[in-house]
Amino acid sequence: MSQQPVINPDSRMIMVCCGTGCQANGSMAVFQALRQALENSNETGVQTFTKSTGCNGLCEKGPLVKILPDDITYCQVQAVDVPEIVDSLKTGLPLERLFYRDPVTREKYRSHHQTNFYKKQKKIALRNIGEIDPGSIQDYLDRSGYYALRLALQRMTPEQVCEEVLQSGLRGRGGGGFPTGLKWKSCAAVDSIPRYVICNGDEGDPGAFMDRSVMEGDPHTVLEGMIICAYAIGASAGYIYVRDEYDLAGTNLTAAIEDAHKHGFLGEKILGSDLSFDIRIVRGGGAFVCGEETALIASIEGNVGEPRDKYIFPTEKGLWGQPTVINNVETWANIPVIIGYGAEAFASVGTKGSKGTKVFSLVGKVVNTGLVEVPMGTTLREIIFDIGGGVPKGRSFKAVQTGGPSGGCIPENLLDLEVDFDSLTAAGSMMGSGGLIVMDDRTCMVEVASYYLNFLAGESCGKCVPCREGISLMLATLKRICEGDGQESDLVLLESLSKTLQQASLCALGRTASNPVLSTIKYFREEYLEHINKHRCPAGVCKDLTEFYIDAEVCTGCGLCRKNCPVEAVSGEKKQPHMIDAVKCIKCGDCINRCRFQAVKVR
Amino acid sequence: MKIIINGTEIEAASGETILEVARRAGIKIPTLCYSEAFGGQGVCRLCMVEVKEGNRKRLVASCTYPVSSEVEVTTETPAIQEIRRNIVMLLYRRAPNSAYMQQLYLEYGCPGDVLPVDSEERCILCRLCVRACEKVEACAISTVSRGTDKHLGTPYDEASPDCIGCAACAEICPTKAIDVQQTADKRVIWHKEFDLVTCTVCGKRFSTPIFIERVQSKLGQLYDQELICPECKRKRTRKNMIAQQLGQVEGE
Numbered sequence: 114m115s116q117q118p119v120i121n122p123d124s125r126m127i128m129v130c131c132g133t134g135c136q137a138n139g140s141m142a143v144f145q146a147l148r149q150a151l152e153n154s155n156e157t158g159v160q161t162f163t164k165s166t167g168c169n170g171l172c173e174k175g176p177l178v179k180i181l182p183d184d185i186t187y188c189q190v191q192a193v194d195v196p197e198i199v200d201s202l203k204t205g206l207p208l209e210r211l212f213y214r215d216p217v218t219r220e221k222y223r224s225h226h227q228t229n230f231y232k233k234q235k236k237i238a239l240r241n242i243g244e245i246d247p248g249s250i251q252d253y254l255d256r257s258g259y260y261a262l263r264l265a266l267q268r269m270t271p272e273q274v275c276e277e278v279l280q281s282g283l284r285g286r287g288g289g290g291f292p293t294g295l296k297w298k299s300c301a302a303v304d305s306i307p308r309y310v311i312c313n314g315d316e317g318d319p320g321a322f323m324d325r326s327v328m329e330g331d332p333h334t335v336l337e338g339m340i341i342c343a344y345a346i347g348a349s350a351g352y353i354y355v356r357d358e359y360d361l362a363g364t365n366l367t368a369a370i371e372d373a374h375k376h377g378f379l380g381e382k383i384l385g386s387d388l389s390f391d392i393r394i395v396r397g398g399g400a401f402v403c404g405e406e407t408a409l410i411a412s413i414e415g416n417v418g419e420p421r422d423k424y425i426f427p428t429e430k431g432l433w434g435q436p437t438v439i440n441n442v443e444t445w446a447n448i449p450v451i452i453g454y455g456a457e458a459f460a461s462v463g464t465k466g467s468k469g470t471k472v473f474s475l476v477g478k479v480v481n482t483g484l485v486e487v488p489m490g491t492t493l494r495e496i497i498f499d500i501g502g503g504v505p506k507g508r509s510f511k512a513v514q515t516g517g518p519s520g521g522c523i524p525e526n527l528l529d530l531e532v533d534f535d536s537l538t539a540a541g542s543m544m545g546s547g548g549l550i551v552m553d554d555r556t557c558m559v560e561v562a563s564y565y566l567n568f569l570a571g572e573s574c575g576k577c578v579p580c581r582e583g584i585s586l587m588l589a590t591l592k593r594i595c596e597g598d599g600q601e602s603d604l605v606l607l608e609s610l611s612k613t614l615q616q617a618s619l620c621a622l623g624r625t626a627s628n629p630v631l632s633t634i635k636y637f638r639e640e641y642l643e644h645i646n647k648h649r650c651p652a653g654v655c656k657d658l659t660e661f662y663i664d665a666e667v668c669t670g671c672g673l674c675r676k677n678c679p680v681e682a683v684s685g686e687k688k689q690p691h692m693i694d695a696v697k698c699i700k701c702g703d704c705i706n707r708c709r710f711q712a713v714k715v716r
Numbered sequence: 717m718k719i720i721i722n723g724t725e726i727e728a729a730s731g732e733t734i735l736e737v738a739r740r741a742g743i744k745i746p747t748l749c750y751s752e753a754f755g756g757q758g759v760c761r762l763c764m765v766e767v768k769e770g771n772r773k774r775l776v777a778s779c780t781y782p783v784s785s786e787v788e789v790t791t792e793t794p795a796i797q798e799i800r801r802n803i804v805m806l807l808y809r810r811a812p813n814s815a816y817m818q819q820l821y822l823e824y825g826c827p828g829d830v831l832p833v834d835s836e837e838r839c840i841l842c843r844l845c846v847r848a849c850e851k852v853e854a855c856a857i858s859t860v861s862r863g864t865d866k867h868l869g870t871p872y873d874e875a876s877p878d879c880i881g882c883a884a885c886a887e888i889c890p891t892k893a894i895d896v897q898q899t900a901d902k903r904v905i906w907h908k909e910f911d912l913v914t915c916t917v918c919g920k921r922f923s924t925p926i927f928i929e930r931v932q933s934k935l936g937q938l939y940d941q942e943l944i945c946p947e948c949k950r951k952r953t954r955k956n957m958i959a960q961q962l963g964q965v966e967g968e
Contacts, residue, residue: 400862402862417858421758421780422758422776422780422781424780424781424782425782569863570863570864571863571865572862573864574862574863574866575841575859575862575863575864575865575866576859576866577758577759577760577761578762578806579799579802579803579806581841581863581864581866582803582806582807582809583802583806584864585833585864586806586809589831606827609798610802612795612798612799613799613802613803616775616799617764617775617777618761619758619759619777
């Protein structure tokens, strides 16, 4: 690749990603160092601005620094790199060593736009994130922010707004996938005031950070979506329920609400119309179940966060018994686009039953951990291998868990599944809020099911019997199988309990809690049977059922496993095949994880 | 409107729950967390029934499902029976020390190899005690924590200033899980000790002074100033009724 010189512009913008992942890797120090070096100085010959932005998605390679208009992206930047970056701006020669390197082809790319990670994505909900300073309403306005609200208030009737959202085919991004327009319409039709609008920002799935990124990186889009809805359904007050752990999200949203007030987007007679609407932030109490809408409503009311039977929807009787529209953060982020560009444009993206895009947090055993937004209908293979760069360390793909803790595990032969609400449900999993956890061959599927059930056992609200007691018994059964005391009849029990949970639980948490168990039994039954009948964990995870050995024909005698074994269970001469002492071995798996020749095996 | 339960047409008012309609018509649906005094809670899920609305069939909790259209209800199907058997089995596993659960466990023909979690436990977390406590306007107990750690108690498991020692919670508990220790003149419940008032008729200690006070303030003029235990009160009422009847007969 030839090195293109840096463009010589009139002014330059340097954007430092300060999303949670990048911050954890020291992006604030990078930002401050850059600002100090460049602000108010003419060192590089042009006026230079620095800006901190929300999450760009490529968290694996953070902290990210983008330079405009040169279109340069630097990865894994540290504060010590700053003087060199400043020099490169002076000399006009970009710093190739900080370029993105493709994990498969090893090719370097000057701009993130050229990389596979970004090329296959389509940003609608995340359109502004990474491009704007979340603390600046002007940045949001510069990117057509609040244009959709103006359009709705001045050119559309409330009914037209509802109809537009319905026509767009947008379905709730929180997991249920209910048509958003239908929800709004049915709420507007209930003859009772006041009506309320709620934003569900209680993202609690392990490994999920879609909503967090939106609230942190583009808070105004959430507000704009909610205000448009308030106009459409005639609501007077709104609440954003933010997960307690999301401190930055709360801070940025609070600032955004203040700025929106100053600009007349919130408060009395918004933009001169008859709409008066205000938004308050409620901090969650740290319970996973409060992501369930009726539990969330109970929590806002000051009650214990427990769901209720939803035979009467919140659209009819929601917050304080009044008609309420409650949507997830990502759903709100789509609204300004639908109103601004029209339902037809939005509906042109996606599949027949699921329109638009979906944001996924791609984590686990995948090269490019991060946040991605793809059109509905993109295959799992494209997401995991093209965008995600596949499984690291030469290991092989085993399964992907979608939809959070109560989603299901999808095996390799379904990788070409086109992801949308209905296809995932048909495969025994679900869209959920959009977590994608990739698992490699070092994953035991029985242990995985047990892991998620353990999470749900603690996070079930404990109100209804099937969920509280059912999960407890299923967990005990799975643990027994992992310890080698399982019986084939346990699978019958697990399946029967799963059915009871699906059919009789009070809320969606319990109704979907058996997905990890059912999907692993469905796709990895052999692995269960091997645990039960052969007392063997093929992945080498369940300690009671694992014995590691070294294949003498493959072992090169490099000694890596021997040097790192914490209990000195590996022995062998240099360049000679090594051995594992099964008595000393504590089955930590360090040797099998380290071996570069796949010589360590499970007996 | 009319709804159909197990093939029989029954008159139902909009908003009434399926369970209420069924009970009125003498159709049995089993429950564990339901009391007419408090309405449905949707907690035990034993009352699941199948509802057919148009072409759509689904299972709902009959104690919380409000009738809003002319639906068709089936109270027993193989799927429902399996659910009920599992629920009873799960609750027996939780509360094996309750005679009531032991009996249900046999009645529902649950599998015999269930390993109980805690052999001393009797509580099934039906929350009827919490509802009773709310009803007497004490609100001293509630469920605490979540998930498998959920249990019943007073705040911080200490003596609650709100508890009036009425023992309505223990009275309504279907599994006799609430510990009430009563000696000749004292009652200990929920970590709190209460003196007891004496029945002016039979001399038995029967209630706590603070509870009597609560009833007096609620009933005002209606309250019979005499301290009399429920048993003696019943006897006296009976006697009075008979005397009244006899008087009427004599007067004719």
